[in-house]
Every structure is written in structure tokens, then in C-alpha cells.
Amino acid sequence: MNDIKYENNNFKFAYRVSAIIYNLDKTKILLFTGNDSDYYMLPGGKVKELEESIEAIKREIKEETGFENLDFELVGISEEIIKANEENVQQITFTYTTIYNEKICNQQFKSIESDWINFKWVRIDELSKCKIHPNCVVEMVEGKNIKKITHTIESRIFNGRNK
Numbered sequence: 001m002n003d004i005k006y007e008n009n010n011f012k013f014a015y016r017v018s019a020i021i022y023n024l025d026k027t028k029i030l031l032f033t034g035n036d037s038d039y040y041m042l043p044g045g046k047v048k049e050l051e052e053s054i055e056a057i058k059r060e061i062k063e064e065t066g067f068e069n070l071d072f073e074l075v076g077i078s079e080e081i082i083k084a085n086e087e088n089v090q091q092i093t094f095t096y097t098t099i100y101n102e103k104i105c106n107q108q109f110k111s112i113e114s115d116w117i118n119f120k121w122v123r124i125d126e127l128s129k130c131k132i133h134p135n136c137v138v139e140m141v142e143g144k145n146i147k148k149i150t151h152t153i154e155s156r157i158f159n160g161r162n163k
Helices: 053-065 124-129 136-142
Strands: 005-008 011-022 028-034 044-046 073-084 087-099 108-110 117-123
Touching: 011 053, 011 136, 028 124, 044 053, 053 087, 053 117, 073 136, 087 136, 117 124, 124 136
Parallel strands: 011 087
Antiparallel strands: 005 011, 011 028, 011 044, 028 117, 073 087, 108 117
């Protein structure tokens, strides 16, 4: 299946998932930065055609970190519209939370999927010192401006006419 993304001239659209992954005592979260980047982001990636967002985040986290058997809960949905130079980007991201229940052996490590992705466990009380994209990540981690979200996934197959 293909990633859900669309490009047309100077416009790009993507449907993404991301995860706030806490350590066991919820004092740190996992962030990543690229080799040439000056900001951090939550781990995640694009949702594939016909893939539920919950399955997409499980797949993306396993592909990038090797972490498995995590219980994810939807915490927020963000929309970004970015205008930079001649390019316009619009993204919709479903953000989930989970707790990594194993001992953290490395405070920093490379992605198992891509050499340019550098992961780092960051203390929550030090998030304000980090440049994080998008800006709403800190609010989600701190539980600010979070409204109740009803998350329904419905898959249907119609054979014939709808009545």
C-alpha cells in the first residue's frame, strides 16, 4: 500500500501519525532530530492507504525504533499549514501516547530504519529548552488545551446498492 500523500505543483499534503512515548516514570519522552535539522519532532510517519491510524503508529514505531507491544491511546489531532519559500505543505497528524515499559539503555540512538534519524530521551522539565515541531507537542505532553476526543474507526464493504 502507498502512503497517503498528495503533491501538486508547489503543494504537498500528508496524513501522518506521531507518538508521545514516555519512559516508565513519565519524566522523559522520546524525540528525534535529523542530521541537518535544528529542531526535534515526535517519532511517527505517514499512514498508508486503507490503514487505520492506530495500526500505522504501531508499524512506524516498530520500523523506526524496534519497540513493540506498546499500548497507544489517541491524545490529539493537529493540522499544520506551512508556507516556506515556494512550497506549501498541509499535514493532518493523529498523535498517540504510550509508555515504554523497558529499561532505557541508551539515552540517544540511531533509527534502525534510517541513518539520518537521531533519537533522544528528553526530560519533560527540559522541553522548553528544545525547539520542537510542531509547537503543540509541548501542550500535548503537559496536558494543556486537550479536549475530549471521540475516536471511531469504521470500515465497511458495500456489495451492491446502499439502502
